[in-house]
Amino acid sequence: MARAxxxxxxxxxxxxxxxxxxxxxxxxxxxxxxxYRLTKAELAKAAEKIHEEIDAAETxxxxxxxxxxxxxxxxxxxxLSQPRGKAGARRNRGGKRRVASAA
Numbered sequence: 001m002a003r004a005x006x007x008x009x010x011x012x013x014x015x016x017x018x019x020x021x022x023x024x025x026x027x028x029x030x031x032x033x034x035x036y037r038l039t040k041a042e043l044a045k046a047a048e049k050i051h052e053e054i055d056a057a058e059t060x061x062x063x064x065x066x067x068x069x070x071x072x073x074x075x076x077x078x079x080l081s082q083p084r085g086k087a088g089a090r091r092n093r094g095g096k097r098r099v100a101s102a103a
Contacts, residue, residue, distance in 0.1 A: 001021070004021045004022050004023065005023055007023075009022065010022070060072045
């Protein structure tokens with residue numbers, strides 16, 4: 001293993017196969033920290049915000065019929081583009097109030 005670590009090509013024969021022994025790069029266990037430079041606290045805050053947005057979003061139940069789903073999505077998009085009351089408030093399926101963002 002030490003020779004492989006120094007870069008020497010080492011092959012192990014197993015039946016009809018030759019299996020290479022060589023060093024490999026290890027990816028960081030904490031991808032978000034490595035890729036986005038987020039601390040664990042920042043990552044937790046971002047995850048909480050994502051879950052809040054998911055909870056506040058209106059959803060359309062998919063029954064297996066693509067045409068019906070696209071028609072429902074189109075109607076939902078039209079409804080979202082129309083202002084609701086003074087603040088544009090809407091409620092999701094769970095009854096939580098959400099405010100439509102300005103387009």
